[in-house]
Every structure is written in C-alpha cells, then in structure tokens.
Amino acid sequence: MCFAWPEHVVYLLFLIPLAVLLGYRVTRQRQARELLADADLADRIMPGGDLRILFVRWLLLFLATTLFLFAFCGPQLCRGSRPVERKGVDVLFMLDVSNSMLVADVSPDRLTRAKSGILRISKGLRDGRQALLLFAGSPLVQCPMTTDHAAFEALLGMVSTELVSDQGTAFDSALNLAMRLFERTEPPGDVKEVQGEKVIVLLSDGENHSGNFRAVADALKQSGVSVFTIVLGKPLPAAIPLGQSSGVKKDAAGKIVKTRSSPETMRRLAGDSGGTFFDASEDDAVYDRVAERISTLVSTSRLVMMPVERIPLYPYVLLAGCLLLLLELFLMQGRRR
Incomplete structure (x- = not known):
C-alpha cells in the first residue's frame, strides 16, 4: 500500500473532532430520553430502537467520511521498485x-x-x-x-x-x-x-x-x-x-x-x-x-x-463510501415511515 498524495494523510486528523462530536450527540440523545419520567411517553417520543438506528446512521456517516478522506490520500497498490x-x-x-x-x-x-x-x-x-x-x-x-x-x-x-x-x-x-x-x-x-x-x-x-x-x-x-x-x-x-x-x-x-x-x-x-x-x-x-x-x-x-507498477484503489474506496451513504439514507427514510 502506498499513496499518491501522502501529505494528505494529515487530513485524517479531522476525524478526531468529528468522532467527539458524534459521541456527544449520541450521549445527549440518550440523556434526553432518560430525563423523561414517564417510560411509556419516552418510548413514544424516542423508542429505544429508534435511538439505536440513529446511532447506526451516525456511525455510517463517520465511516463514509473516513473512506472519503482516505480516498483523498490517493491509496494505491504498489508493486516493485526502480x-x-x-x-x-x-x-x-x-x-x-x-x-x-x-x-x-x-x-x-x-x-x-x-x-x-x-x-x-x-x-x-x-x-x-x-x-x-x-x-x-x-x-x-x-x-x-x-x-x-x-x-x-x-x-x-x-x-x-x-x-x-x-x-x-x-x-x-x-x-x-x-x-x-x-x-x-x-x-x-x-x-x-x-x-x-x-x-x-x-x-x-x-x-x-x-x-x-x-x-x-x-x-x-x-x-x-x-x-x-x-x-x-x-x-x-x-x-x-x-x-x-x-x-x-x-x-x-x-x-x-x-x-x-x-x-x-x-x-x-x-x-x-x-x-x-x-x-x-x-x-x-x-x-x-x-x-x-x-x-x-x-x-x-x-x-x-519509485514503484514499477501503481494500481489506483481510490475509486473502490469512494464507491464503498457512497454505498455507506446510501445505506444511511435508506435507514433515514425507513425511520420516517
């Protein structure tokens, strides 16, 4: 594995504050649900299953962002050297x-x-x-x-x-x-x-x-x-x-x-x-x-x-990221229904 633009690896550091933000949002949603005294009312407003789906959606968004940033580095399969x-x-x-x-x-x-x-x-x-x-x-x-x-x-x-x-x-x-x-x-x-x-x-x-x-x-x-x-x-x-x-x-x-x-x-x-x-x-x-x-x-x-052969991998990484976004969109539409 090598990269066409190894200097872009530094942008992966943006994942740290993003992970902190998503973790904070999940924690706040769970705490808001627990603050409701009436358990039946809490289930009607935010069912436990919905909270888990929300967590999965945000996790998918985080993974998709990770793949897009990884693709930005230009991952390649490198063989041989000269x-x-x-x-x-x-x-x-x-x-x-x-x-x-x-x-x-x-x-x-x-x-x-x-x-x-x-x-x-x-x-x-x-x-x-x-x-x-x-x-x-x-x-x-x-x-x-x-x-x-x-x-x-x-x-x-x-x-x-x-x-x-x-x-x-x-x-x-x-x-x-x-x-x-x-x-x-x-x-x-x-x-x-x-x-x-x-x-x-x-x-x-x-x-x-x-x-x-x-x-x-x-x-x-x-x-x-x-x-x-x-x-x-x-x-x-x-x-x-x-x-x-x-x-x-x-x-x-x-x-x-x-x-x-x-x-x-x-x-x-x-x-x-x-x-x-x-x-x-x-x-x-x-x-x-x-x-x-x-x-x-x-x-x-x-x-x-330098490598003798470079096989670009970023199209596949981008495709995987897009599939994760589509899955997140599917979960969002299902929750609305």
Whole structure:
C-alpha cells in the first residue's frame, strides 16, 4: 500500500473532532430520553430502537467520511521498485507568528509581508518539496513536507497569530523540531531518498525569548542543512497589537509593551549555522534573491526508489463510501415511515 498524495494523510486528523462530536450527540440523545419520567411517553417520543438506528446512521456517516478522506490520500497498490533521478530541494519555511509580527512598521504588517514573501519564494522553486513550520512560544507544523504546491499555498493562506496560543518567540524549540522533521523527511513506503539538499528559510522580526540557540545552530551546520534567515520590521520601538482583540499588549503595571526588530539576532543565527542573512524590511526583491540562492544548491540530483507498477484503489474506496451513504439514507427514510 502506498499513496499518491501522502501529505494528505494529515487530513485524517479531522476525524478526531468529528468522532467527539458524534459521541456527544449520541450521549445527549440518550440523556434526553432518560430525563423523561414517564417510560411509556419516552418510548413514544424516542423508542429505544429508534435511538439505536440513529446511532447506526451516525456511525455510517463517520465511516463514509473516513473512506472519503482516505480516498483523498490517493491509496494505491504498489508493486516493485526502480531508481529514479529527481531534482529539487527540501525547503522548510519557518514563520514567526508571535504577536509582534502584527506590527505595521512594514506594509501592511510583518506577518502579511512574510507570508507573501514565502509565496514568492515557493513559486520560484517549483521542483522539490516544501514544508511550513509556525512558531511563537512553541512550534507547530502547519504543512508537512510535500510536493503538492497548491496544498502548501492553501495552508500558508490560513496562517495567523491565533494558530499558536503560546506566545513569545522561542527559536531553540522551533529549530529542534525542524531538525526532527528533516530526520523523518523520507517519504513513507514507496520512496527512499538517497541524496538531496535540505534548506531552512526562517522569517522573523528577530526577537528571541528562549535564550541560547547556539547548540541547535551548530547541529544544523554539522548536518549540512543550509539556513537562510530573513528579518522583517524596523529596529524602532513599536506597540504590540493583540491579534483579533482590540488594543495593544500591556504589562502587569498597565504600561504598553513595545517591541523592535533585531537584525543582529537573525544575523547571528545565520552565522552560527553557516547560513546567509537577508533583510526584507525595505525590499521585496530579497525573496527573489533567496529563491535564486536556493536554486544554486541543486548541483546534484536525488535518487529515489519509485514503484514499477501503481494500481489506483481510490475509486473502490469512494464507491464503498457512497454505498455507506446510501445505506444511511435508506435507514433515514425507513425511520420516517
């Protein structure tokens, strides 16, 4: 078993809240029936058999949704393998989503400017895989390593400071997670990477509240990961907006907390990791230069093992899901009669 779009497996996580919601609905229906003091009245309003049918219907809907999401991953029966030469770079974009990135000292604000910059770099690198890691006080993988550039761009468009509730800026924990992501970037099942370049593009205003990141920067350098740091914002004090809330951040004494970009931090991170520093505060053309620099890293091809034969299974998975929906519809019509 292999997948045409293994990066879509992450969408199966949507089944967790769906299962919780359905379980809650079943529990509420049962509790509502038990609250009726008159057992005969309860049976007339919601017979026990009807409650069981309702549970089966919701279970069928859940299973059908599971099959549709599974089909979205493109399940395939893969046989044999052969070496294939493939060019491209694995690029991990690391984006600071702390509230200080909402400061509008660059137009329209630091975060929006950074997102448009990532999109610009991404469009300049159509070969290879890309991933997106968000960080503030803690890191979050927004998009795993993928060749699906449309999915990457869609997930990039959803980025906001609200996605990471733990505010602050912790470079060390984010870089450690980036290291672990590169350690497991071998595509699952049917593809085995033998050689290829790995790149981190880190976009931030440079504020770091986590202390020393020297150790992880050295580890990145030793592992051969190329690091490009891009600073956004101006080194002048500015109040920190509170995201979707009105007003600005204040300390315990009620004083306005101010922030300023720190190009020195970003320059030091690039130097410690053997990377390159860029300043995007004034010139958007810097993103084109980053894309060009990354393109020069593709001096060799990657050797990957690809299946000799792929038999698509998703039509059968979709058919099974549709049959479950028809069965659910039949149960619903039978209950109405």
